[in-house]
Amino acid sequence: MIGPTVTRPWFWAFAAAAVTFAATVALTxxxxxxxxxxxxxxxxxxxxxxxxxxxxxxxxxxxNVDLSIPAVMTLAGTLSLKLMNGAxxxxxxxxxxxLAIGVAAGAGNYALIFLLRIPPIIAxxxxxxxxxxxxxxxxxxxxxxxxxxLAGFSTGASLGLPNLAWIALVAAMAFWLLIERSAYGRRxxxxxxxxxxxxxxxxxxxxxxxxxYVLSAAMAALAGFLLSxxxxxxxxxxxxxxxxxxxxxxxxGGSSIAGGNSNVPGIWGAAMFMFLIVSMLNSYGLGAGVRLxxxxxxxxxxxxxxxxxxxxx
Amino acid sequence: xxxxxxxxxxxAVLALAAPAxxxxxxxxxxxxxxxxxxxxxxxxxxxxxxVTGQAVTDGVVAAADxxxxxxxxxxxxxxxxxxxxxxxYDAIVLNAASPTALNGAVREACDAxxxxxxxxxxxxxxxxxxxxxxxxxxxxKQVEYLSGRMPEGGNLLEIRGLxxxxxxxxxxxxxxxxxxxxxxxxxxxxxxxxxxxxxxxxAVAGILPSLxxxxxGVVTQGGDGYGAxxxxxxxxxxxxxxxxxxxxxxxxxxKEQRDANGYETMSVSIAPGVSTLAFWVAQQVLxxxxxxxxxxxxxxxxxxxxxxxxxxxxxxxxxANVEYTLDDAKAVIAKGGSAN
Numbered sequence: 001m002i003g004p005t006v007t008r009p010w011f012w013a014f015a016a017a018a019v020t021f022a023a024t025v026a027l028t029x030x031x032x033x034x035x036x037x038x039x040x041x042x043x044x045x046x047x048x049x050x051x052x053x054x055x056x057x058x059x060x061x062x063x064n065v066d067l068s069i070p071a072v073m074t075l076a077g078t079l080s081l082k083l084m085n086g087a088x089x090x091x092x093x094x095x096x097x098x099l100a101i102g103v104a105a106g107a108g109n110y111a112l113i114f115l116l117r118i119p120p121i122i123a124x125x126x127x128x129x130x131x132x133x134x135x136x137x138x139x140x141x142x143x144x145x146x147x148x149x150l151a152g153f154s155t156g157a158s159l160g161l162p163n164l165a166w167i168a169l170v171a172a173m174a175f176w177l178l179i180e181r182s183a184y185g186r187r188x189x190x191x192x193x194x195x196x197x198x199x200x201x202x203x204x205x206x207x208x209x210x211x212x213y214v215l216s217a218a219m220a221a222l223a224g225f226l227l228s229x230x231x232x233x234x235x236x237x238x239x240x241x242x243x244x245x246x247x248x249x250x251x252x253g254g255s256s257i258a259g260g261n262s263n264v265p266g267i268w269g270a271a272m273f274m275f276l277i278v279s280m281l282n283s284y285g286l287g288a289g290v291r292l293x294x295x296x297x298x299x300x301x302x303x304x305x306x307x308x309x310x311x312x313x
Numbered sequence: 314x315x316x317x318x319x320x321x322x323x324x325a326v327l328a329l330a331a332p333a334x335x336x337x338x339x340x341x342x343x344x345x346x347x348x349x350x351x352x353x354x355x356x357x358x359x360x361x362x363x364v365t366g367q368a369v370t371d372g373v374v375a376a377a378d379x380x381x382x383x384x385x386x387x388x389x390x391x392x393x394x395x396x397x398x399x400x401x402y403d404a405i406v407l408n409a410a411s412p413t414a415l416n417g418a419v420r421e422a423c424d425a426x427x428x429x430x431x432x433x434x435x436x437x438x439x440x441x442x443x444x445x446x447x448x449x450x451x452x453x454k455q456v457e458y459l460s461g462r463m464p465e466g467g468n469l470l471e472i473r474g475l476x477x478x479x480x481x482x483x484x485x486x487x488x489x490x491x492x493x494x495x496x497x498x499x500x501x502x503x504x505x506x507x508x509x510x511x512x513x514x515x516a517v518a519g520i521l522p523s524l525x526x527x528x529x530g531v532v533t534q535g536g537d538g539y540g541a542x543x544x545x546x547x548x549x550x551x552x553x554x555x556x557x558x559x560x561x562x563x564x565x566x567x568k569e570q571r572d573a574n575g576y577e578t579m580s581v582s583i584a585p586g587v588s589t590l591a592f593w594v595a596q597q598v599l600x601x602x603x604x605x606x607x608x609x610x611x612x613x614x615x616x617x618x619x620x621x622x623x624x625x626x627x628x629x630x631x632x633a634n635v636e637y638t639l640d641d642a643k644a645v646i647a648k649g650g651s652a653n
Contacts, residue, residue: 024523032522035548039518129383132350140355142630143562155547231511232539232562233630236350238511279519282504288476 009254012305013269016252016298020276027283038162040275042230045168046223047271050242051249052175053219055267056212057120058250059179061192061259064120064209066216068109069246070239071128073224075135076101077234080225081144088147095225102221105131106214113213114206120213136236143233154230164226168268171219176264188212192259248274252302273302337599338372340403342592344379347390347410347434351508352560353536356585356632357408357433364589364636374596387414394418397427404428404595406588409436412479428598432591432610433583442598444591444608444645446583448480451612452487452532455556456495458579459530462554466497467529470520470553472506472513472541474534481505484534491532501525506537510562514540521548531555535582538563558582559613559633564624571620580615580623586636593642605649 021040025033050069057066076098084094105127112123145151156163179185187208190198199205223242228234251257252273253266277298281291344361348354358379365377380397382389387410395418397405405422409415409431416438419429423440432444460466471488474481492498502520506513513536521544528550531541535558542563545552552570557563557580570576587610598604613635615623627633 028523036519036522039522039548043515043518136349136355139630140352140359142352142355142628143560144630145562155543227511231514232543233510235509235511236352236355237509240509241507241512275515275519278516279523282502282516282520283523285502288473288505292476 009263010266010269011254012302013253013266013273016302017269017273017276020273020280024276024280024283036276036279038157039279040272041165042162043275044268044271045162045164046227046242047245047249047274048168048267049171049219049223049226050246051253051267051271052171052264053216054246055250055253055255055262055264056175056179056188057216058247058255058257059188059192059259059262060209060212061195064192064259065247066109066124066213066220067121067243068105068124068128068131068217069220070241070243071131071135072102072105072217072220073227073239073242074234074236075105075131075224076221077224077228077238078135078139078236081146081228081234082139084144084147084150086145086147088149091147091150094147094150098221098225099218102218103214105221106217107210109217110210110213114210124213132236135234139234143235145233146229150229151232154226164230167226171222172264172268179262179264184208184211189260189262192256192261194260245274248299252299336601337374337596340374340596340599341376341378341401342374342404342406342595342599343397343400343402344377344588344592345390345393345397345405345407345409346379346381347387347408348385349381350385351536352630353585353632356634357588360586360634360636361588361592364586365592368592368596374599377592382410385410387411391415391418394422398422398425402427404430404599406591406595407431407434407436407441408588409434412437428595430591430595430598432587439606442594442604442606442608444587444594444610446480446610446612448483449487449490451581452484452489452534453491453494454487454581454612455532455579456488456491456498458556459498459532459554460495462577463529464497466495466499468501468525468527469498470517470524470528470531470541471500471503472517472531472533472537473503474505475507476505481534488532498530500532501528506534506540508534508536510537510540510543510560512540513537514544517541517544518547521545521550526550528553533558536560538580539566542566552576554578556581557615559584559615559623559627561624561627561629561631561633564615564620564627564633568620568624571617577617579617580633581612582632583610584613584635585632586634590637590642590645593637593639594646596639597642597646602646604646608645608649611645 057064080094080098083097084090109124109127112118113120187203249267249270252270254263277295361379390410415436419436419438419441422429429441431441435443435445473485502524504516504520506516530553533556538555538557539562541555559580559582623633
């Protein structure tokens with residue numbers, strides 16, 4: 001019964017992750033395999049968190065993308081760590097502050113899109129300059145240490161899995177329920193498939209869009225908060241990698257870049273693959289140039305394979 | 314004496330008694346900076362504001378304004394330089410987005426009689442002054458230090474910077490030259506950490522499983538040592554000698570390790586205050602001093618004995634820094650283009 005599985009759009013992301021994992025373990029031996037798996041789960045978690053938010057935005061159809069993710073991560077990480085200032089007992093306030101910043105940033109993004117009628121790609125890009133400048137202005141690039149409890153939690157493990165992976169797993173399940181089982185998810189897909197038809201069908205289009213941009217920014221803020229706790233402080237350039245990463249995991253994970261069709265499990269497969277591909281090519285000692293070329297070629301291959309079933313004829 | 318003659322006499326006396334830098338007191342210097350998005354650049358700008366602010370107050374120069382481009386793009390910075398020419402600055406101190414792409418704008422500035430001093434991100438245009446970093450030596454020195462610590466040698470992990478950037482190639486070339494000079498060492502693995510702790514941490518965590526257990530040293534480029542340490546600790550591996558890059562979190566971690574188990578290493582980078590050295594060099598050129606076109610920035614090195622002192626003067630979460638004085642600049646100029 002392999003047939004139905006292969007036709008699932010998320011299959012290729014997991015297959016690619018498994019192949020790269022096996023290729024790396026062939027070099028490291030089984031002992032290194034456990035170590036590699038733990039590292040993969042840990043670092044994939046950040047990509048999963050930002051990828052889920054980006055996926056919801058991209059599902060709304062052409063032109064919808066959130067380019068402010070890196071800046072929101074930096075701003076949320078910087079301000080929440082500044083608020084906690086390394087003190088115990090402030091953890092919950094730090095987390096709430098980070099989420100509040102995410103919600104505010106998402107609302108700001110949507111305000112630009114709705115009130116000023118700016119295309120999302122421009123609105124989120126220009127908003128990200130504001131967020132980044134706020135982060136620079138607020139702390140001048142100084143790294144403040146997270147409280148020990150949070151540093152310990154974000155680098156620790158429970159029940160054999162990294163704590164961060166648990167958080168990303170729960171987030172992925174929540175998104176799956178939201179998108180596959182709730183009215184919000186249906187509306188999101190409907191908007192992505194045909195905006196005009198969705199509007200005529202009486203779907204509160206603007207409400208869904210507002211909620212989705214807020215959701216994406218809140219996920220970015222959560223990822224920024226966890227990343228700065230994990231890596232010992234927020235840095236001004238800490239989100240830079242997660243712009244292309246968030247889009248890549250959506251596309252590789254089998255969601256349609258044209259919108260209207262999202263895929264939650266694929267985000268996990270793609271996030272693990274994106275970490276493993278770098279580890280594999282590093283382990284084989286390939287230079288940066290070869291590595292980037294191979295990464296590009298492999299991504300194109302997976303996306304083609306995943307979308308192959310939709311090709312005509 | 315009439316009032317007029319008295320005034321004239323006073324003016325004459327003032328002119329005679331004026332300090333040596335009076336020649337530049339009417340001159341205006343601008344800083345053209347391409348990027349501000351990390352702690353090193355922030356410290357660089359703060360040092361500039363502090364030192365040049367004082368210089369303006371003291372009447373050494375009339376103005377020293379700092380401008381940073383938003384996008385880290387050479388085209389944008391070229392436009393910025395053209396604006397500075399139009400605004401009539403006498404000197405432009407430049408941290409360039411590209412070594413070659415700004416040459417046209419720099420040439421225009423020189424043709425307009427403006428002194429251009431580039432530092433950190435230098436430009437190749439011959440009319441500009443260059444305060445360059447000997448990045449190769451910075452890489453080679455690390456292996457030399459390790460050979461002193463471990464004459465028997467061993468496996469090294471190299472953490473590189475941002476792929477495709479000139480600085481990354483230079484430091485890495487220096488490290489490889491060091492390994493050739495001390496062949497008892499070999500580089501067992503190499504990753505790109507993009508000069509960021511979180512990226513370095515991820516890259517090291519990813520390659521560690523495939524590396525042999527006996528990694529004795531980690532050679533770095535700065536801003537990546539703490540992340541590497543975190544990755545080694547998370548994997549439960551023996552902590553190698555990690556060369557640090559003068560960031561406060563790296564120094565703090567080093568101190569904690571030293572206090573706990575006698576951990577020893579060294580730290581080397583360029584002080585962000587190099588912007589103030591460039592400022593004084595520009596001032597000296599405006600003052601009519603003979604200045605060689607190519608100068609070398611001294612490294613800021615922290616060793617085991619200097620760790621506590623360095624930590625005390627480094628702001629929490631910042632970068633170890635020194636601000637240069639006019640005398641420092643004169644010393645660097647006197648040394649000329651000779652390396653170190």
